[in-house]
Amino acid sequence: MAPLSGALKQLNEAIREVQAFGADVVEHEQAEEADSFLHGEIIEHMEEVEQQRTQHQDEHLTEELMQTGNANKKQKVFDGAVAKASEAIIETSTRQEYARTWTQFEQFLQYEELVDERGVQGILQNIPREFPVWICAWIMSRADIIDIHTGAELHPGIPRVSYSYAQKMRAAITHKFAREFGLGPAPWVENALEPGRFSGNPSISPTVSQYMISLHRRKVRYLGTDIVKQGEVVTSARAITEDIMKRLYDFNQQVPLEAVPQKRKNHPSGQDAWAGYCVRTMLHCLYTISMLCLLRYDEALNIRWEDITFGFTSLGLLFVKIDLSCRKTHQFGGIAPFYLYLTLDRPHMCAVLALARWWILAEKLNLQRYGYIFRKRIRFDELSINPNDQMSSDSFLACFRNNLCDIGVDPRLYGTHSFRRGGCQYLHTELRWPIRDICAWGGWSENFDSPGTIFKYLLSWTDTPRIERTDYFNPNRKGTNPCSRCNRTCNCA
Secondary structure, eight states: OGGGHHHHHHHHHHHHHHHTTOHHHHHHHHHHHHHHHHGGGOHHHHHHHHHHSOHHHHHHHHHHHHHOOSHHHHHHHHHHHHHHHHHTTSOHHHHHHHHHHHHHHHHHHHHTTSSOTTGGGGGGGGOOTTHHHHHHHHHHHHHSSBOTTTOOBOOTTSOOOOHHHHHHHHHHHHHIIIIISSOTTOOOEEOSSSTTOEESOGGGSHHHHHHHHHHHHHHHOEETTEEOTTOOOOOOOOOOOHHHHHHHHHHHHHSOOOSSOOSOOBOTTSSBOOOOHHHHHHHHHHHHHHHHTTOOHHHHHTOBGGGEEEEEOTTOOEEEEEOOSOBTTBTTSOOOOEEEEOOTTSGGGOHHHHHHHHHHHHHHTTOOSSSBSSBOBOSSSOBOOOTTOBOOHHHHHHHHHHHHHHTTOOGGGOOTTHHHHHHHHIIIIISOOOHHHHHHHHTOSTTOOOTHHHHHHHOOTTSOOSSOGGGTTOTTOOOOOOOTTTOOOSTTO
16 A cells, blocks of 8 residues: 555544544445435336336246246346336436546556456455545545645646545446445444454445545635635536537538548648538537537437427427426426427527528438437548437537537546536527526526526636726727617627
């Protein structure tokens, strides 16, 4: 454990800090982590999943049972069916994120030479006493300001993940040990009959709980207007503005559609082009839907062609209806649909136009219009024909930031959440929606017990200032974009 001396020093300080609050605080934190896992284990939800299975699947299972000759094989079939049904309790995207996070954890352990090439599987029969410390060290390496090897403070310019992301890192380990390794939410304790041998879920150990409490306190600790030495400012992704959307739209429209997409070509500016017309058309469709519907990036990437319905109003106005199957706040449906209308006066913000273009282009590319709308990118300007190949969040973020570089915008301040924040600001400042309507549209109306949430979306120090401070009372201040209804451009409109 010598290579992790910095992590041990920070962990010991965290334990001393938390012990001052009493054991109840740690027990409460452990209980919360166990409850988070158990929330997905509710039997009622498993029964709902079982009821949703098709008649064909039931008949297939019955036939397999009839052909099974002994009780052990029957039990395996039953276990497999229940395990498959249980997977639906956790969203597919969440399971994929857990798998990616666990892979990163194992890579960390191998890099630090704590496990061999077999990974955690090689020590699963006798998990070391120090395993909770390894978990803390991994989270510390991404979220804390301490070098896990030397104990020295890291440079402030080195990016650190947020506390909420640190919780996700821990949740991935909890899930792996609880569900896939079959340990459940059992506490991490030493075997009384075999001293030195531990059992239970190491992610729910007092050591990890103490560290997470201490990390949380350091992440949010302030003193007046001055940040305490170990505090941290929570920085939101900068909001996308209508101006940036227009520049992205204009740039992407200038990229020619090639009959045979090239693997890679030089851009006239001298920079390497990273995508062609097809990928860019799909991306702008994703941009507009995410921004106008105030969607989180994973919610937008999960949209399927079956969720889209085109229609006309009684006056002949084209619209599109989007029915989401689930959201972060509505895991089991019950989501109000989104209705978007054709707005040719703002083509860069028109999701109907973007969807129609992508619909037509998908047909030319022989992409079947069912399954995921936003497909996995496989080459320079080609997309997967498999309807179940979804574009990943990492690929989306990489494409989005490359696109920002195309128009000369520094991508470092922008993230996948930029569209949700930008959408709130666009509806409020450009379309002049009341905050009540924004809350209802974005799904914040029900149980809206934190008014500060919407404020954080509307205002952040990272956002580009709308006007210069010298122009607030300037009578000759530049007007706004014309109103689509009355064409007024005054700032009081």
